[in-house]
Amino acid sequence: METKLYLDITETQWPIVYRPEYNVHFFGLEKLHPFDAGKWGNVFEFLKKAGLINENTIVKPNEATKEDLLVVHTKKYIRSLKCSLNVARIAEVPPLFLVPNCLVQSGYLKPMRYQTGGSILAGKLAVERGWAINIGGGFHHCRSDAGGGFCPYADITLLIHFLFIHYPLTIQNVMIVDLDAHQGNGYERDFKDNRNVYIMDVYNRGIYPFDRIAKNAINKQVELLHMTSDTEYLCKIDLNLDKALKEFMPDIIVYNAGTDILEGDQLGCLSISTQGIIQRDEMVFQKARSKRIPIVMLTSGGYLKKTAKIIATSILNLHDLGLISGPVSRY
Numbered sequence: 001m002e003t004k005l006y007l008d009i010t011e012t013q014w015p016i017v018y019r020p021e022y023n024v025h026f027f028g029l030e031k032l033h034p035f036d037a038g039k040w041g042n043v044f045e046f047l048k049k050a051g052l053i054n055e056n057t058i059v060k061p062n063e064a065t066k067e068d069l070l071v072v073h074t075k076k077y078i079r080s081l082k083c084s085l086n087v088a089r090i091a092e093v094p095p096l097f098l099v100p101n102c103l104v105q106s107g108y109l110k111p112m113r114y115q116t117g118g119s120i121l122a123g124k125l126a127v128e129r130g131w132a133i134n135i136g137g138g139f140h141h142c143r144s145d146a147g148g149g150f151c152p153y154a155d156i157t158l159l160i161h162f163l164f165i166h167y168p169l170t171i172q173n174v175m176i177v178d179l180d181a182h183q184g185n186g187y188e189r190d191f192k193d194n195r196n197v198y199i200m201d202v203y204n205r206g207i208y209p210f211d212r213i214a215k216n217a218i219n220k221q222v223e224l225l226h227m228t229s230d231t232e233y234l235c236k237i238d239l240n241l242d243k244a245l246k247e248f249m250p251d252i253i254v255y256n257a258g259t260d261i262l263e264g265d266q267l268g269c270l271s272i273s274t275q276g277i278i279q280r281d282e283m284v285f286q287k288a289r290s291k292r293i294p295i296v297m298l299t300s301g302g303y304l305k306k307t308a309k310i311i312a313t314s315i316l317n318l319h320d321l322g323l324i325s326g327p328v329s330r331y
Contacts, residue, residue: 001071001165004062005120014053014326015125015132016315017118018044019060022136026107039308040115040136043299046312052319057327059125061118061134063110064153068120071165072157072190074145081109081152090147112139112152119155119298120162126252126296127167131289131324133315138256138300140184141209149182149208150301156254157190159296160197163252172196175250177241177284180258180300181268182207185214192217198248202237204228204269220244226269230276233261237280241287253288253295257281259302259310267303274310281314285323 009015024037036042047053069078080086084104088096096104119137126132140156141149156176163171175198176191178184183203188211191197198219205223215221220243222236259277260268272280281297288295299311318324 003068003162005064005068005117005162006124006166007059007062007121009059009125012057012327013059014057015059015122015129016047016053016135016326017059017061017122017125017132018135019114019118021063021114022111022118024108024111026103036303036305036307039302040299042308043135043311043315046309047315050312050316052316053326059121061114061121064113064117064120064158068117069113069153069158071161072144072154077145077147081105081147087152090142090152091150109152115139116153116155116158119159119296122296122298123159123163123252123254124166126294127163127170130292131285131295131297133297133324134299135311136299138180138258138298139186140178140180140256140300141182141186143186143189148186151186154186154190156184156187156256156298159254160187160191164196171251173198173248173250174252174254175200175244175248176254176256177244178202178256178258179237179261179280179284180256181260181265181270182258182301183209183211183214184256185209185211188214188217198244198250200240200244202240207267207269219248224270227271229263229271230273230279233270233272234276234279234283238283241284245287245291250293253284253293255284255288255295255297256300257284257297257311258300259307260300262302262304262307262310265303268301274313277310278314278317282317282321282323285318286321289323
């Protein structure tokens with residue numbers, strides 16, 4: 001299949017994907033939402049100030065088109081997004097149903113389509129460079145025929161299907177490592193009968209989405225209790241990811257690196273410190289890179305203003321440790 005999402009990048013660019021259109025600006029309505037609508041831009045600015053990347057060295061993705069989305073999504077679901085009430089339910093911003101759909105499309109869904117295009121492109125770059133990071137995406141509550149939990153497009157399912165289509169000889173087995181605080185029920189429903197996709201999901205069992213059907217698709221399930229803290233959390237990830245990689249050898253890892261596990265995040269209800277998040281990301285990348293498994297990271301959930309700086313600091317730590325590298329050094 002042809003797509004404009006699979007861009008070729010130059011030797012001077014990092015496999016870090018972002019563009020300003022990721023950020024949501026919607027007549028102030030974004031302030032009614034718990035999500036920091038400018039989180040992705042803030043991550044970029046922190047990384048830019050640190051000298052790691054700039055506008056010329058990042059990769060700017062294209063917007064996912066209707067044809068791209070239909071690789072996974074049903075036509076009925078894509079049509080449903082033309083109703084502002086349906087989008088309001090997915091975004092969990094009730095006043096949105098009063099807004100003309102043309103504005104909903106441009107103000108909210110278009111940024112999400114850019115992020116979806118970014119996730120798909122990051123999958124390709126990870127195959128080529130060994131790693132990639134989309135400063136966005138990770139919409140793990142959306143499946144082929146339904147959105148939910150702030151997730152309007154199934155970017156994880158799309159990323160994987162694009163790899164299966166475009167790299168049939170290179171990418172045959174995929175592991176999803178989902179460390180967002182919430183269960184990734186969207187892609188779990190999409191891949192519940194696919195033995196080529198292995199799912200490890202570590203989540204708080206006491207919060208949304210309580211999807212029992214989706215749980216049947218999880219190969220390595222780690223359920224956490226409210227207020228789980230660093231030591232227990234990191235030990236469980238270390239142990240279970242090692243077990244997962246002994247049970248299944250993937251050709252690529254899709255890492256959903258949600259930061260809603262942070263202490264104080266009222267939607268995640270866990271108690272992981274800033275350093276705990278940095279150690280978590282380091283651990284996942286170290287295991288992938290030591291086994292020469294390409295890894296693509298998506299930033300997913302994280303609902304506190306300080307989340308953006310933590311994500312950026314974690315990426316800088318990966319660079320300092322040599323787990324990621326690019327054409328430009330920090331100064």
